[in-house]
Structure formats: structure tokens, C-alpha cells
Amino acid sequence: MLKLSINNSKLIKQSICWDAHCCPPFKIGSDLSFLNRYKNAGVNFVSVNVGFDLTNQDETLNLIQYFHEWIQQNDDKYSIVKNVENIFECQSKNKLAIAFDIEGCNPLNETLDMVSQFYDLGVKQMQFAYNRNNSSGGGCLDIDTGLTLFGKKLIREFNNVGMIIDCSHVGYQTSLEIIELSEHPVIFSHSNPSKLVNHPRNITDEQIIACAKKNGVIGINGVGIFLGENDASTKKIVEHIDYIVQLVGPNHVGIGLDCIFAKDEIKDYVVNNPQIFPDKYGFSDVAVAIPEQFIEIKELLIKKAYSTKDIDNILGENFVRIAKTVWK
DSSP states (O other): OOOOOSOHHHHHHTSOOEEEEEEOOOSTTOOOTTHHHHHHTTOOEEEEEEEETTSOHHHHHHHHHHHHHHHHHTTTTEEEOSSHHHHHHHHHTTOEEEEEEEESSGGGTTOTHHHHHHHHTTEEEEESOBSBOOSSOOBTTSOOOOOOHHHHHHHHHHHHHTOEEEOTTBOHHHHHHHHHHOSSOOEETTOOBTTTSOOTTSBOHHHHHHHHHTTOEEEEOOBHHHHSTTOOOHHHHHHHHHHHHHHHOGGGEEEOOOEESOHHHHHHHHHHOTTTSOGGGTTTSOOBOOTTHHHHHHHHHHHTTOOHHHHHIIIIIHHHHHHHHHOO
């Protein structure tokens, strides 16, 4: 990690820091104290994954309930937020603001009413598909034929409820159709530019430009195989940030590090589900960034002569803008 020359507390406290996606343990009863690492790193808000296309509805609901119980028991440090104002309240009280996300629509069981139920439980962003096609549309590692009829209905329901639409892990054609049909801006919570690293989980310039034209945000992830050379260094992360800034400007870039805190559990998913995680794409052994790199990211952006306003936007204010626009 980089040797910092600037006081850490001064680096972060000046602005809202927002991590658009992290990967926690999925087992009920797991220690969730890893969240304190975000708090200590000066992060103000983190979106915590509570399910994906390989977890069913009951498993997802049970994990959400466990998170609620654990956070309630530690409410001096953490809080599940309902709106953007809650995030600023948490910042003033030195608490970490938390909301949830779901990667793929399978936990909905093709039931539109579940969108509002999940939203009320703290799920504020959802993806349509996770790598492979499902009932809503195409995944990025599959033959993407675009949105299904249910997928088109899902866009309207997301817009009505206030759920942020997340196009990470979604296929190229499906993502462009989502961006076109959505009334609200959409995000790629943790996706990197394929022009820098040619991996099917990364996204094309066309996807990036389409997202930005709709006033959306692309969150750069910290997974080594998507950053290049399986290198999760801060230098690599900032290279990807800088690429998107040069392409569409600093108002459309954020951070979604996709930090993994139960690596053995994720390895089991990878080994047991080769159709979702094909070995040829390097999923078996990946380097992953850590929350503490938020501090390093800011220092590198300062060294690259980014303005204070642009740095604030990249670290979190761009995602704050999305939440203000979409959440209800």
C-alpha cells in the first residue's frame, strides 16, 4: 500500500465517501465487524450485497433480517438508512450509513410486488442479471438477447418504487435497453472499462457513454482480474477512474470496490458454480481491494491534480446525486 504523506482524517472528512458495493459473508451468524473497517477508513456509506441469482428469496430475506438485528445491536456505530438525509445524519454522528443491494432478480421470484418489499427492508439498488441470463434479461457471460417482457415491467416497477437500477454483471444489449427505457439514471455499481482490460465483466465505451448521457454513474471496482494483471492496487484503480473521467467527465465516476470479506465462502461458490464463474475468465484466484484504499485513492487523485470538487464527486457525491434523484 502507498505511504501517505497527508493526514488521513483530513483526507476523508471533507466529503461524503460512498462505496457502491461490497460482498459480505452470506452465512447467518457471521461476524459483521468488518464494517468497522469502512468507518475507520472514513467511508460514510456502503451498499452491502445481501443476495444474488444463486441465493433464493428466503435466503435473501433471512440474511437481511440478520443484518437488521446485528446493526440494531451495534447502533452506536452503524445505521440502515431510508433516505439521503439519513446519510448526512450518520456522518454527523460518526456512524456508517448502510443500505443493501441484490445482484440479479432471481430473489424476486418473478413477483413485482417483491421490489417494494425489498426496498422497505433497505434494499436500495438491484441488478437484473448476474453473469448469466435469467427471467429479466441477459447476463454479461451469456448470449444476451436483451430484456424480457418481465424485465421491461421490472424497469417500470423499479422507477416507481425508487430502486436504483444497477447494470453491473448485466449483458451488453440488456444494459443498453435498460438505460434507454428507464426514466431515471442508472448505474454500473462496480464495473471497469473494457478498453483497459478486455474481460467480459468489464463494459464498453458505448455502455459508459450511454450511462453518462442519462446522467448515470460508473463505479470502479477493485477486483484484480478486471483491473488488469490481477492487480488490485490503488494505482490500477485510479487508472480506471481516470479513463472514465477522460471519456465522459468526472460527474459520472464513482467507486464500488466489491471488497470480499469471506473469501473461502466465495471460493466455494466459484468452484461449485462453473456456469456462473467460468474458470477461463480467471475467477478461481483473484486479488481484491480493501476499504482502506479509499484514503489512497484520494491521495493519488490529489497528486494527479484533480480539483477538490471533482475528487468529492468521484469519492461519493456522484452517487449521492443518483440517490437524491431515484430514492423515494
